[in-house]
Amino acid sequence: MKDLIVDANFPRTEDNRVYHLGIRAGEVANRIVTVGAPSRARGIALYLDASPKPFTLASERGFTTITGRYKGVPISIVSIGMGYPNADFFVREVRECLSGDMVVVRLGSCGALIDTPVGSVVVPKSSVSVNRNYDFDFVTGHSHEPPYRISKPVNADPVLHDAVPFLTTPRCRSFYSSQGRQTSFPDHNADLIRQLQESHEDLGTLEMETFHILHLAASWPGQARVEQTIKPPISTLPVTPVISSPPQPSSQGQPPSVSESNSHGDLMTPRPSIRAAAAQMVFASRTSQEFITPEQVVEIEAWSGRAVLEALTSLDLDQNRIHPERGSVWAL
Numbered sequence: 001m002k003d004l005i006v007d008a009n010f011p012r013t014e015d016n017r018v019y020h021l022g023i024r025a026g027e028v029a030n031r032i033v034t035v036g037a038p039s040r041a042r043g044i045a046l047y048l049d050a051s052p053k054p055f056t057l058a059s060e061r062g063f064t065t066i067t068g069r070y071k072g073v074p075i076s077i078v079s080i081g082m083g084y085p086n087a088d089f090f091v092r093e094v095r096e097c098l099s100g101d102m103v104v105v106r107l108g109s110c111g112a113l114i115d116t117p118v119g120s121v122v123v124p125k126s127s128v129s130v131n132r133n134y135d136f137d138f139v140t141g142h143s144h145e146p147p148y149r150i151s152k153p154v155n156a157d158p159v160l161h162d163a164v165p166f167l168t169t170p171r172c173r174s175f176y177s178s179q180g181r182q183t184s185f186p187d188h189n190a191d192l193i194r195q196l197q198e199s200h201e202d203l204g205t206l207e208m209e210t211f212h213i214l215h216l217a218a219s220w221p222g223q224a225r226v227e228q229t230i231k232p233p234i235s236t237l238p239v240t241p242v243i244s245s246p247p248q249p250s251s252q253g254q255p256p257s258v259s260e261s262n263s264h265g266d267l268m269t270p271r272p273s274i275r276a277a278a279a280q281m282v283f284a285s286r287t288s289q290e291f292i293t294p295e296q297v298v299e300i301e302a303w304s305g306r307a308v309l310e311a312l313t314s315l316d317l318d319q320n321r322i323h324p325e326r327g328s329v330w331a332l
Ligand code: R1P
Pocket: 035, 036, 037, 081, 082, 083, 107, 108, 109, 110, 175, 207, 208, 209
């Protein structure tokens, strides 16, 4: 860390850069493609307009943000690495850098449980979470607890659903144990995929970030409520629940925060939204055990990346509900 941080609650630098992504308002656009690998982000960015020259920021924590225009429409490509904690940093920190509506499509890789060849793309209508249960005794295998917990589904925005089959996609906390892979650890997961398929008959793919992105989008104030089945942990200690409230809108003369304001800096009504969906490139077939080749990766990332850019930029967003161009890195 080389910059002075001025806020312990939502850490930012003195010039308003968020702590992990390193960006500030005006460096991320309302339409966003998020990917796992920086090379994928750079590959998709090759399709951006030459002018204005795309802005690129690689943060110290491994996030890369590339912002420019595609066919004239402002768009960002953000590489977040792997796992739900990084997805969490991404959604929360981008949201605080963005006025107006936020529209996110994750373009990630996955393993397919259905009989679809590697190199195809699946667009899930919803996602469930598979969580390793730390209260299960993985050493002895004796426990009143199940080794894994499976959540209820959370839905994607219906934006990408027209052209491809509707499937349910679980998000798994880990690549190995929660995806039913057998390793040297006693993961008690030999039956996990069968259980998943029994509980969600249209289960299609396994990956690690989609559920959390969809869940945060659905949890954003003003969005449809998401139901959860995950039980709270059992504690033997007395606990006093404390419910925190989000900061109140600026009724006491404070200007609205970036995340609740419109392109004029005024409080936006209705509130800014977050819409999220995912497209998942099948890199591994869990039925045939086939794995994608490097040549196929180049090919699939190119055409699916372009398809996601097209899908996002053809979305009709209200011009009064987008981040101001003035002062932004996409200003012409
Ligand atoms: C595991 O190899 C990683 O690949 C998948 C998983 O979700 C996990 O992040 O997605 P990405 O290719 O987008 O990283």
